[in-house]
Amino acid sequence: MRNLKVVITGTYPEAAKKRIRDSFPKDWEIRIVLPEEAADELSAADVLIPEHIQVDAVLLKKAPKLKLVQTGAGHDNVRIEDCTEYGVQVCNASNVNAGAVAEHVMAFMLCWYKNMIYLDGFMKSHGNEAELDYSGAELSNKTIGIVGLGSVGKTVAGYCRAFGMRVVGYSRRDFRVDGVELWPLDDLYRESDIVSIHVPLNESTRHMVNGSAFQKMKRDAVLINTSRGAVIEEDSLVNAIRNGEIGGACLDVYEDEPLRQNSPLRNLQRVILTPHTAGFPDGVKYHKKRYDFFVSNIEKMMRSEEPECRLNKI
Template sequence: MNVLITGYFNETSKERVTGAFPESWTIAIVEPQHIDAFIGEADVLIPEHIQVDDVLLGKAHRLKFVQTGAGYDNVDIEACTARGVWVSNAAGVNANAVAEHIMAFVLSYYKNIPFLDGALKDGADETQLDYAGGELLGKTIGTIGFGAIGSRVAELARAFKMNVLAYDTNKNIKSDDVELVDLDTLIANSDVIAINIFLNESTRNMVDKAFLRKMKKNALLVNTARGPLVSEVDLIDALKNNVIGGACLDVFTVEPLSEDSELRRLSNVILTPHTAGMPDGYKFHETRYRFFVDNISRVGRDDKPLNCLNKV
């Protein structure tokens, strides 16, 4: 089995990822710009930072299966289906990891951990530090999306005695533990808004200038889902002009995040490099890769993969 993985990995990450697969499989981990040299021999593609479209598929002469993480907005499922290529995602596999990352963001922001850590390491006198902090007790967190990640966020937030609002387009969702509301109600009443939905054309740039103006002045926006769900230009403007309190971001419109991005210089922003779903080390999550191996093995046996996305 020839498995091609695209993305940006350091050497340690490559070793860990490669070691997660059977020794008899051939694993190639390449940066996106080098995919053309490898795609023709790949039986399986695990794509990051590339578009799996008809042009790429035309070069993938042996491809049987495209396995993504939770998101699959970079894969043309119809084009894959037309060429007899299975597509699956790993929705839910890293739900707890992402939910914990969201809560770590929220705690770091309200407890001012990055500022205090940096100040003390720079030699500041802790008796003279001027900073604001807060408690989660009694605050309201709103999750946009109430699937595996959103529901786990709700569980963790309730442990801190937070109020939880949830919005989801699936109107069949029921819960006795959170208040299900419409989107505008969630935006207006949440101290923290966590985005936990998939990216598609209806959700692209969902968080725009109008959305941000509906938020509380001191509210926190958390995005660990997909960068293009948020209009980065509008968010930066809102952060610079105190339209909202702050933002915690694990994903960005363009990744890796540009070195000259204004987000890197804003004091009311906490950033991580798209690692929310990788708790076992940079670019690695053992449970996720175990799922990948099991699903690829199913395809190798000519079985239908789990979490199949093909519309047939």
């Protein structure tokens, strides 16, 4: 496996780049580049870990040595049929970050109902406690509607049951999860205090949470999204919050990433934002379990063993 070249695309701070490089064997060549710089590195690449780049036939023509495309949990930026045609194995890491993302969802809920961000700002601004005014709630007895019952959705359900919440769910697949009541999607929207999105992005889920969905939700409902930004019609979400159709939102993902500086989401009071970090609990853009999994899968592939979480058959 000497001289193995791994190309990682995306925007990473220098501290994260060092931690990522240190996760791989020392004799592997690890190149971490911006998406627009990927073409210059692909001619000799054995493995591609793509973020913010489309993996399709156009790109694969530039990567004649490529053997594996390894993604995180999501793979909506990879045309699997093109990879199959070019003889490139595609794998994701579907279960690796389920706990991390589910914990992020719980943190969103606790911050929302316990007013953590507001109260922290109040204390640090030396506010007068006689003028303190806010409302909140306990999670116990709240109803959470989980849209998508894959590995993350199931983990969120378990955490929510531990908090004494009523857990209802919707899935297009025939999933059965202990303690989760399966409801039609419209009923879930109408009855849930919290709606948490956990579906992959594809043509059937793009903008599935739209103006029509917001009109069905409770006026104090909070929407949480840690899946993919384009599952939600962002303009409709902004309007729904401004017009008081829903209570607000907690978002880790966006239609365009990084979230543009002039996005109206940055100026809404009833929104909590994080920069697509739910799956990176160990520091900025880094998750040790994720990279341990990547190394293990690459090593299996190089030994001609079947890698985990494969998405196509070569």
